[in-house]
Amino acid sequence: MRSPRVKGQITPCCSKVGIKRGPWTPEEDEVLANFVKKEGEGRWRTLPKRAGLQRCGKSCRLRWMNYLRPSVKRGHIAPDEEDLILRLHRLLGNRWSLIAGRIPGRTDNEIKNYWNTHLSKKLISQGIDPRTHKPLLTLENHSKSQDVYHESNTSTSNPQPVAEIASTTCAREIGSCSQQNQTNDAIQNNSPDTVGNNWGRSSSRVVTFENGIEVERDRHGKMIGEEETLSSFLDSLINDNEALDNQQTEAAGRHVFAAPPAHLVASSSHQQFFDLSFWEAEFQSFGGDHQQ
DNA sequence: AATAAACACAACCGCGTCACG
DNA sequence: CCGTGACGCGGTTGTGTTTAT
Numbered sequence: 142m143r144s145p146r147v148k149g150q151i152t153p154c155c156s157k158v159g160i161k162r163g164p165w166t167p168e169e170d171e172v173l174a175n176f177v178k179k180e181g182e183g184r185w186r187t188l189p190k191r192a193g194l195q196r197c198g199k200s201c202r203l204r205w206m207n208y209l210r211p212s213v214k215r216g217h218i219a220p221d222e223e224d225l226i227l228r229l230h231r232l233l234g235n236r237w238s239l240i241a242g243r244i245p246g247r248t249d250n251e252i253k254n255y256w257n258t259h260l261s262k263k264l265i266s267q268g269i270d271p272r273t274h275k276p277l278l279t280l281e282n283h284s285k286s287q288d289v290y291h292e293s294n295t296s297t298s299n300p301q302p303v304a305e306i307a308s309t310t311c312a313r314e315i316g317s318c319s320q321q322n323q324t325n326d327a328i329q330n331n332s333p334d335t336v337g338n339n340w341g342r343s344s345s346r347v348v349t350f351e352n353g354i355e356v357e358r359d360r361h362g363k364m365i366g367e368e369e370t371l372s373s374f375l376d377s378l379i380n381d382n383e384a385l386d387n388q389q390t391e392a393a394g395r396h397v398f399a400a401p402p403a404h405l406v407a408s409s410s411h412q413q414f415f416d417l418s419f420w421e422a423e424f425q426s427f428g429g430d431h432q433q
Numbered sequence: 434a435a436t437a438a439a440c441a442c443a444a445c446c447g448c449g450t451c452a453c454g
Numbered sequence: 455c456c457g458t459g460a461c462g463c464g465g466t467t468g469t470g471t472t473t474a475t
Contacts, residue, residue: 162444162445163443163444163445164443164444165443165444197445199444199445199446200444200445203443203444203445204443204444207443207444208443250442250443250444251442251443254441254442254443255441255442257441257442258440258441258442259441
């Protein structure tokens, strides 16, 4: 039986006497891998006892998910993977699990680590804010950025990943959106510390009316029955961003990681790009056949 | 060669959410 | 409706390795 959580009095799950912590040994890995292969994933809480491991369930789950799973691809992250991570992060923010889900064989932990140790520094060295994917506001480039990036009234000082801007209509794996123009708590609170963090976490199954249409979302904020459309939409954003990146790389002689999809740039103003209703229309036209 | 600093990444922690009784 | 167990997520920390001095 679990005691109620009291702030400041939380006991770590691995603090029990006899529970081992720290790096896993090859022997432990073998025991865990064999057990999961035989019994399947899940029931992590009781797995250590059943498998004969002196570890907590959380630790076992993490070890399996991030290291032992056969599908995990380890080692050097290729340039195309890096590029995809950059584009997905621009679209999704720090939703590592969601990003990892679109990069075969890579785990959220690996991508998060790679981002924190490599990519964020790389962007900074290029004069780009890794959190917003916009140019860092130095005295030198501040005025230039004003010309290029027009923000909507709702974005204020917290630039949003593309998918978040579009979230009330089309976002996948995003928290419940009971009202238009309110994508999630982080944005509602307008807190710089929370932007880019935890956006994929808070959610529950809710039914809302969006554009006059009743929409049910699952625990991840995904519209039920719209999975393929949403996934395709995200793919299209990624692909279009890739195209635009290439254009801008050629034009500017460097990579720019904060930009709208190419076909949208061609047909719209930047103001539209940051306008929620514009994204709603975009998604509707993209998945129109599914919604009619 | 010794040591400190920087780096990379595995592992842990806290918390939110869901399912279920 | 509430409490609990379980799970999954993102943030943070710990530790081993590499590089610089």
